[in-house]
Amino acid sequence: MPSVPAPSGSPSPHTWWRGAAIYQLYVRSFADGDGDGIGDLAGVRAHLPYLATLGIDAIWFNPWYPSPMADAGYDISDYRSIDPVFGTLADADALIAEAHAHQIKIIIDVVPNHSSDRHPWFVAALAAGPGSAERSRFWFRPGRGVSGELPPNNWQSIFGGSAWTRVTEPDGSQGEWYLHLFAPEQPDFNWGSADVRRDFEDVLRFWFSRGVDGIRIDSAALLCKDAALPDVSGSEVPGPAHPFMDRDDVHEIYQSWRAIADEYSAGDHGDRMLIGEVWLPDASRLARYVGPGELHTVFNFPYLNCPWDAQSLRQVIDSTLTLADAPATWVLSNHDVDRVVSRYGRSDTAFDLDRRPYFHGFAVDLALGTRRARAAALLTMALPGAVYIYQGEELGLGEVQDIPDELRQDPIWARTHGADPGRDGSRVPLPWSGTEPPFGFSPAGAKSEPWLPQPKEWRDLTVAAESANPDSVLRLYRAALRIRRSEPAFDETPLTWQPTADGVLAFDRHGAAGTTVRCVANLSPVPVPLPPDAAVLLASGPVYGGVLPPDTSVWLRVG
Numbered sequence: 001m002p003s004v005p006a007p008s009g010s011p012s013p014h015t016w017w018r019g020a021a022i023y024q025l026y027v028r029s030f031a032d033g034d035g036d037g038i039g040d041l042a043g044v045r046a047h048l049p050y051l052a053t054l055g056i057d058a059i060w061f062n063p064w065y066p067s068p069m070a071d072a073g074y075d076i077s078d079y080r081s082i083d084p085v086f087g088t089l090a091d092a093d094a095l096i097a098e099a100h101a102h103q104i105k106i107i108i109d110v111v112p113n114h115s116s117d118r119h120p121w122f123v124a125a126l127a128a129g130p131g132s133a134e135r136s137r138f139w140f141r142p143g144r145g146v147s148g149e150l151p152p153n154n155w156q157s158i159f160g161g162s163a164w165t166r167v168t169e170p171d172g173s174q175g176e177w178y179l180h181l182f183a184p185e186q187p188d189f190n191w192g193s194a195d196v197r198r199d200f201e202d203v204l205r206f207w208f209s210r211g212v213d214g215i216r217i218d219s220a221a222l223l224c225k226d227a228a229l230p231d232v233s234g235s236e237v238p239g240p241a242h243p244f245m246d247r248d249d250v251h252e253i254y255q256s257w258r259a260i261a262d263e264y265s266a267g268d269h270g271d272r273m274l275i276g277e278v279w280l281p282d283a284s285r286l287a288r289y290v291g292p293g294e295l296h297t298v299f300n301f302p303y304l305n306c307p308w309d310a311q312s313l314r315q316v317i318d319s320t321l322t323l324a325d326a327p328a329t330w331v332l333s334n335h336d337v338d339r340v341v342s343r344y345g346r347s348d349t350a351f352d353l354d355r356r357p358y359f360h361g362f363a364v365d366l367a368l369g370t371r372r373a374r375a376a377a378l379l380t381m382a383l384p385g386a387v388y389i390y391q392g393e394e395l396g397l398g399e400v401q402d403i404p405d406e407l408r409q410d411p412i413w414a415r416t417h418g419a420d421p422g423r424d425g426s427r428v429p430l431p432w433s434g435t436e437p438p439f440g441f442s443p444a445g446a447k448s449e450p451w452l453p454q455p456k457e458w459r460d461l462t463v464a465a466e467s468a469n470p471d472s473v474l475r476l477y478r479a480a481l482r483i484r485r486s487e488p489a490f491d492e493t494p495l496t497w498q499p500t501a502d503g504v505l506a507f508d509r510h511g512a513a514g515t516t517v518r519c520v521a522n523l524s525p526v527p528v529p530l531p532p533d534a535a536v537l538l539a540s541g542p543v544y545g546g547v548l549p550p551d552t553s554v555w556l557r558v559g
């Protein structure tokens with residue numbers, strides 16, 4: 001393929017992810033092209049111009065593969081195709097080509113920790129019985145107790161309940177158990193199996209050769225388990241930080257994946273990127289995943305979880321920037337967490353996946369949350385590194401906390417018997433236009449309603465309404481992304497902290513041409529003076545009289 005020069009201000013194709021703005025696209029909820037109430041690839045293709053105008057460099061697609069959808073596509077039955085509800089492989093090929101024509105890269109989700117229980121390998125494992133080669137690709141074990149009636153160990157599923165399910169053997173007897181760190185429909189692969197390793201390498205090649213530019217690795221730190229599968233103590237849930245999971249073998253896997261990515265990076269098309277989903281709390285443990293010849297980068301969840309507090313944010317930013325080998329990533333929200341507008345509108349603004357019910361207990365001040373989320377957007381987009389924007393964040397959508405119980409789809413809701421509301425509230429279909437549901441999400445005359453109900457208040461937050469409103473969150477995101485892309489001070493330059501009052505964050509980015517942009521974020525309860533000689537490039541809220549109001553950020557041209 002001939003080399004296409006990058007448009008001025010865009011990152012070089014060979015390091016494109018280092019400072020990219022990456023839009024996380026949750027296909028089910030982005031845009032419905034065929035009227036079945038579920039988003040699809042036709043819907044995405046129709047809205048590529050929207051994404052190009054927004055000013056993003058890449059799209060990360062949540063899983064689009066054939067799936068029984070027990071966990072919204074994170075239970076995959078075929079890693080080399082597209083679920084019919086989303087379209088066809090030909091649609092994906094066309095989408096990749098069209099996105100590239102808009103200078104937009106494509107990242108796809110690969111889920112290596114587990115498959116679907118309908119994956120042909122798992123179906124074959126059930127049929128083949130105990131001790132078979134087919135079962136060795138998963139974690140089958142006999143139960144404990146007199147007749148094997150107790151699970152092999154005490155591990156709990158991350159989604160609630162036991163991490164083990166007992167199977168009925170081909171002869172009809174109650175038999176072995178299999179491990180699933182998530183839902184029972186998501187059996188964990190045994191990464192000690194050479195078949196598993198080979199097959200995923202082939203999956204990577206399959207998608208890289210179709211033009212995909214990057215892979216987001218789901219649950220990247222969970223793959224390798226201590227094969228003795230020992231009990232954990234007390235109510236611990238074995239997760240990425242647990243010694244039974246935090247093991248060296250996973251790094252060999254990612255080194256081989258990196259070699260494949262490098263092999264496909266050699267052409268003119270640009271480098272292929274690997275990003276891991278690693279929920280680890282501190283930078284030193286994250287650093288192991290981005291060591292030499294491993295993943296290019298990892299998601300920055302400490303930043304996402306951080307409360308709206310200057311000192312805590314400064315700490316997370318500093319420790320993120322110590323990951324010297326990997327460009328930083330900045331994430332305010334994704335499909336697994338409460339939307340940022342709601343988080344920042346509560347009296348406790350931190351977040352923690354394991355304590356979602358606690359956070360849902362707080363009242364949400366949407367106006368306050370929106371003001372802070374706007375300020376956070378400018379702070380985030382001024383930091384050196386890549387920024388991830390979860391669809392709907394650019395519209396300022398809040399978490400939908402009042403979805404009727406009978407419509408909830410997230411397995412977390414059922415597996416915790418309603419104790420944890422789950423993640424549906426951040427996955428509600430986007431509002432595009434019009435004054436009532438489906439707000440242009442589905443075409444006129446659609447035969448089905450959106451798969452989750454949209455709040456009627458979203459009439460003011462549609463893409464059409466916000467495009468027409470100069471004060472909207474969408475207009476702020478567009479402006480910020482435009483400046484971030486064109487301003488030399490935001491090219492791979494480090495940040496330099498500036499002295500400030502308590503509760504305020506201020507740092508400079510110095511461009512090669514001698515231009516400096518300063519970002520000031522006021523997280524304190526009082527207005528703070530701005531430097532007298534500075535010109536405002538962009539502000540997250542009204543700025544008058546040379547002072548920056550509380551919960552407001554500004555980008556200034558200084559020097």
Ligand code: GLC
Pocket residue numbers: 071074111182218219277335336
């Ligand atoms: C990751 C995904 C989440 C999914 C889980 C199991 O955390 O982001 O949505 O449910 O893995 O695949």
